[in-house]
Amino acid sequence: MEILIVGSIIVALMVWASTRIKRDAAAAYNEEAIEADGFKLTKPEGFIHLLNDDSGLAFRANSKDFGLGDAAEKYQATITVERHDGKDTDSIAAAIKESASGAADEEKFVEQDRKNIRIDLTVIEDGVNVRRHVRLVGTDAATFELRADVLDDMAEGYSEKIENLIASFEVK
Structure with missing residues (x-):
């Protein structure tokens, strides 16, 4: 009888822990205000912020879902922020536009006395069309590059999420 009681308690604890883990995991995909070294932004719902990332990027987030067909191993959308120390916005913009597979908008x-450049273009990565949305913000010390890549089929x-993200991006 005691074994049955102990077993029931263990099962109840496992159910409680499982429910809590599932709830916390789902919350990671909620919209979230991110404040990092030198910038802040609002991460859209449906993206997860990759913590303890060794990519060298200031911020990185991926969509929950993957693409279809040839893009089945790519996330539908990715968001990155990169800090370019000692580089100006115009030279970074020129390099970005060179990667375009077509015309770039x-x-x-100028916003908050800082030079900004917004670039929208299409690139081809691993044979898959990707729409790239970039916002560059220049400071005296560095240029911050916010980049959102979305699979063309999912764009x-x-x-709306990407437009809200770009509008929320602020450099301190």
Whole structure:
């Protein structure tokens, strides 16, 4: 009889722990305000922030879902922030535009007394068309590059999230 009671308690604890883990894992994909060294942004819902990342990027997040067909091993969307020390926005923008597989849309503007460049283009990665949305923000010491890559076939479903992300990006 005691074994049955102990077994029931163990099962109840396992169910409680499993439910809590599932709830916490689902919360990782919620919209979230991210404040990091030198910048802040709002991570859209459906993306997970990769912590303890050894890529050298200041920020990286991936969508929950993968692509289809030839893009089955690629995330539907990825977000990165990279800090370029000692580089100006124009030289980084020129390098980005060289990677375009077609025409690139470019908009230059000033926000908070800082030079900004917004670039939207299509690139081909591993034979898959990817829409790349970039915002460059220059400071005296560095240029910050926010980049959102979305599989071309999935771009429509992510357009509002990407626009909100780009609008939320602020360099301190």
